Amino acid sequence: TQLLEQSPQFLSIQEGENLTVYCNSSSVFSSLQWYRQEPGEGPVLLVTVVTGGEVKKLKRLTFQFGDARKDSSLHITAAQPGDTGLYLCAGDLDTGTASKLTFGTGTRLQVTL
Amino acid sequence: DVKVTQSSRYLVKRTGEKVFLECVQDMDHENMFWYRQDPGLGLRLIYFSYDVKMKEKGDIPEGYSVSREKKERFSLILESASTNQTSMYLCASSLLSSGALYEQYFGPGTRLTVT
Numbered sequence: 020t021q022l023l024e025q026s027p028q029f030l031s032i033q034e035g036e037n038l039t040v041y042c043n044s045s046s047v048f049s050s051l052q053w054y055r056q057e058p059g060e061g062p063v064l065l066v067t068v069v070t071g072g073e074v075k076k077l078k079r080l081t082f083q084f085g086d087a088r089k090d091s092s093l094h095i096t097a098a099q100p101g102d103t104g105l106y107l108c109a110g111d112l113d114t115g116t117a118s119k120l121t122f123g124t125g126t127r128l129q130v131t132l
Numbered sequence: 133d134v135k136v137t138q139s140s141r142y143l144v145k146r147t148g149e150k151v152f153l154e155c156v157q158d159m160d161h162e163n164m165f166w167y168r169q170d171p172g173l174g175l176r177l178i179y180f181s182y183d184v185k186m187k188e189k190g191d192i193p194e195g196y197s198v199s200r201e202k203k204e205r206f207s208l209i210l211e212s213a214s215t216n217q218t219s220m221y222l223c224a225s226s227l228l229s230s231g232a233l234y235e236q237y238f239g240p241g242t243r244l245t246v247t
Contacts, residue, residue, distance in 0.1 A: 049233070060240055061136070061222055061239050062222075064235040067233055120177070122175040122176070124173060
């Protein structure tokens, strides 16, 4: 059973467009991370959110953690080709092993000129 | 610069072979992880280790075993490879948490094909 569902699974947009990726669960997470993975590489951390309702901005990327800590979103403003990659959310279920992550299903983003 | 290295980028093995995937980190991290990545399924945890000689099962441990004899090295073993183990395998490491969620650092992955 996949605990973290991401939508959409694929997204192909043109440079300059805005987009939002969603990460949803029926479980409560103590904290949540977003990673980006480029072809031939492992995922790299973008952000960690820990408080329900928290909003974090990283240049053109805005991350939000839901009030109930069951969902999160990633919004990209004015997408650029360099944003192309696989975006993964990952949550900590706070089962006592705080370093163990549950990863989402992934959203593959392609930004074209 | 922090680094997680994996022994091979690409590997082709035959059904029934014993397969070893090696991972080394140079950050003195306590935690190490093995994931497999399949399209549409994200990353699924196979095993992890929080100390030398310690290991815990992840979500999909069947058909796999692990070894951690030294802090910097974590090995994934497929005792008898099967075609359904064809996948991308990712190794990661992180600090041991006391409550905070630390970043996981990933290797570049090993694409294993079992024929």
